[in-house]
Amino acid sequence: MNFKEHLESLDIFRRVGKIADEMGMETYVVGGYVRDLILKRPCKDIDFVCVGSGIALAQKVADSFEEHVPLSVFKNFGTANIRLNDWEVEFVGARRESYRHDSRKPIVEDGTLQEDQERRDFTINAMAISVNAHNFGELIDPFDGLGDIKRKTIKTPTDPILTFSDDPLRMMRAIRFAAQLHFDIEPDTFLAIVHDAHRLQIVSAERIMDELNKIIMTAKPSYGFKLLFVSKLLQQFFPELVELQGVDSVGDKSHKDNFYHTLQVLDNISAMTDNLWLRWAAIMHDIAKPATKRFNQKVGWTFHGHEDKGARMVPGIFRRMKLPMDERMKYVQKLVRLHLRPIALVSDKVTDSAIRRLLFDAGDDVNDLMTLCRADITSKNNNKVQRFLANFDKVEKKLVEVEEKDQVRNFQPPVSGEEIMEIFDLKPSRIVGDLKEEIKEAILEGQIQNNKAEALELLYKLANQKGLKKQH
Template sequence: MNFKEKLEDQDIFRRVGRIADEMGLETYVVGGYVRDLILNRPSKDIDFVCVGPGIDLATKVASSFDDHVPLSVFKNFGTAMIKLEDWEVEFVGARKESYKFDSRKPIVEDGTLQEDQERRDFTINAMAICVNEARYGELVDPFGGVEDIKRKLIKTPTDPNITFSDDPLRMMRAIRFAAQLNFDIDPDTFDGIVNNANRLSIISGERIIDELNKMILVDKPSYGFKLLFASKLLHEFFPEMVELQGVDSVGDKSHKDNFYHTLQVLDNICTMTDDLWLRWAAIMHDIAKPPTKRFNKKVGWTFYGHEDKGARMTPGIFRRLKLPMDERMKFVQKLVKLHLRPIALVSDKVTDSAVRRLLFDAGDAIDDLMKLCRADVTSKNNNKVQRYLANFDKVEQKILEVEEKDQVRNFQPPVSGEEIMSIFGIEPSRIIGELKEDIKEAILEGTIQNNKEDALQLLYRLAELRGLKRKID
């Protein structure tokens, strides 16, 4: 198979081939770029392998441009990279690898193209296209990568048990590629993942979560999570999610399988947003159902307080999974805590005060919270789904009306603590916080309007009850 025409879109291939010929280096474009070329997927990373010193080739290529081209050299890894506008172009010498059992860091030696292809993770990533003039565009595909792309199959080029034992991160990559490309995993390859799942323990949390987040960002992440669960990889790093799986029954009373419910919520929300952290909120929203599960003879299975406990669990899970401990975690935590609140506002008897409190607590996350609530409707009864969604329409209308009237979303107290200290000539103390809290409660209850004049009048009354007198200027 010849890819000469497909390579003509970019000058870099002819340029590298010409310089490689001048240096007497057999050179190929390899890996993901070749795979994506065949799949007609966009790619901004190009990897070149030469049988010889890759850094020397990269240096010559970088200096061949009239304009300055940034060159980064990584001597420890024997690689170099140049940046061309929004392209990243990496060069490495062909190599063979061996591994120690307790590490995924390879012992690297110079090798042939065949040895370089044998070390790669999957057949679809082990193809190479020659850029030397004599063989320009010629595909080298010793493991049938093209055929596996046609079959939509993820398969290791050599024994999967060796491939995954050597570098256990490849197991996460196998499932990530299956989820991204909507491919199946070859049965022997999947067995290799099952056999080596416990080897994931030698991989850093940062590398695992990087692969997981890429999986979460696909159009339908549930497929990847089902593979993680079936292979027992999920058990290695996210036991809280594994605990969601299963159904308990007492007599004729059962609860739904919260693992598969969570995956449905995740898929649902992916139709509404590409935001990674809103997707994480979907993953985490019911995470505390297992520890809060109780059986009541009258009502059946209950999960009272799972939203509060889930919010308390969120920081610990984020920390262990090496997810960011910043505003992104707090956003997920907030949505977990609040995800049951909107449905309680459906009743016509609900007061504006309850809506104001939700707006105050949710702040700018209110729109994302409503998306999560809609995604959380997973009944197989379509009439029930439509009824719940119509209820959320009512809630959103109430929110709009109250917000327009009272403007309490993320409102700042009309009177600050500094102003209170200045008005009464007092030092920082607990009473200042109490006064601010009383003013906030009055606004949320609708006792006063959300403006400075009403807030000051209430402040003076509250201060008088506490024996505080205004300072005379």
């Protein structure tokens, strides 16, 4: 690859090189930008390393533009960055790092380019291209990162035990890069992850989740999860998922391995959607199966109620993992709770009432729920899969028909609690809630239409039975 030609084609590289020469400063573009340039992947983050003050270089570069360029300086880290349209450009001085055993925060000192490359996590991220005039476009690759890209290999530039012990988050990053790039992890590097997996405990949940979510968002997340499982990293932060692994047998009756089933569901759904939280619903949909597993001599293994227990487990897992405790968590919880409901509606004898209830309970998430249900079909028997999918086609058709007719998705009862209190001169009380609930149930059961006139007619009838007199 002609790096010089590429760098010359972009103003930022020519500009930084010219200013670096004026300042007498060795300067290189490093890391992810170089890696992605070789891999022909899009990258909007450019990292420059200079032997000297990165902040001083960033200031000069920002000042060189006629228009105002936003400059952010982080003195504590010795870094600065500028934004150029949709480019994020960071400047840092070359440095060497050392670590204490109980912290992943490095002790930083000024260093040479080679020391800066040695401290990098992987060989594919330790390459640099010079922007100085005398060797503009020259690749500096002391650890054969280029060769590892050709070999599709993740490998540390120095002793992997030391690399991961210093900063255990790098173990998650190794698996994330392997999953994103479809690379293998070099054997000694992988053995070091296994050896140091317990060190992940000193890393914050937020940083672990940041890497995990990137793994979840890859084209085939099961690959990353299998690496996490085999390396024992998954056991450090997601024991509930690990517990799904394994098969129990009594006589000739066995259940499927719910860990690998879950990974297949995750891959299936990832082929259909880029919605991170719908992918999380796939991860969590069977999470309570170990807790609900029972053996019945007649029917074999059962997992009754795993959808309800799973939904109750979601908030605790999200809280521990420092995942968002907001509408996104409630969305995952809802889909876990409802994921078996559409399967029960495949019969031709299913009532409109059952369809109305699903529409009411799922609300605007009903289409995502159906996507999850389709992803949940993991049989190796293709005829069986096609039969299930055809059944879900029927359910979706019924959902559309009933919604068009009854409009119950997200509906609010046509008579509010405030109106009931005003009509019968009531204070907030249980009887008001009961009346509202009975009207809602009547609509869902199809006893009355979802409109105000029929709702009021039923209200007066119910109130009369309870001895309530209309006041207004």
